[in-house]
Amino acid sequence: MFHDLPVLRRLHGRPARLLRRWLALSLLLSGLVVLFLPASARGTPGTTTVVSARDLPAGSLLRAGDLKLVDLPDDVRPQGATGLPSSVEGRMLVGAARAGEPLTDVRLLDAAIPGSGDPESSTVPVRLADAGVAELLRPGQRVDVIAAADAGREASVLASTAVVAAVGEQGTREPKASGAGSKGPLVLLSLPAATATRVAATSLERSITVTLR
Structure with a gap:
């Protein structure tokens, strides 16, 4: 009867060792999960x-x-x-x-925009000669402003890298004074103050368009 005691002791201690091993393995796996989260x-x-x-x-x-x-x-x-x-x-x-x-x-x-409070920037409202060009414009785009050729004057660049601040609704088109075709919606362009004055004045007597950058 007593010769079975060592076997019983081994069997009695085995669950405790297994439990410790499982605990150690669980802690190791938990650490790895946290590490890679x-x-x-x-x-x-x-x-x-x-x-x-x-x-x-x-x-x-x-x-x-x-x-x-x-x-x-x-x-x-x-x-x-x-x-x-x-x-x-x-x-x-x-x-x-x-x-x-x-x-x-x-x-x-990056450029100064309407409402930014930059005294060196102005916003100019213009109507482009080609309504189709205005439809391509989106706020934030950079464009070059062009004065179209007319009697005795060639086309000229009025401003480079102007910024489109806003584009009016397409339903605001108005007929040209000559009755041919229609101008596009009102386009707001953000420009340096000195250049803005020239664009505004030129737009009163010549057709204006833009090229996209």
């Missing part, structure tokens, strides 16, 4: 980033209500993102943005 899943603090607070159309002039701050992990935060709302407010959104989308430098218009 994304920073956001691990609860690691991210970097403060300016994102759109709602869906925004192209050409929007960004205001405080259009923006919000969120923490994004560095591995998903895009290059060119910023954490300073003041560096985004008052700038124009080149393309549409979904709610929660980080607003990077390439999505924002």
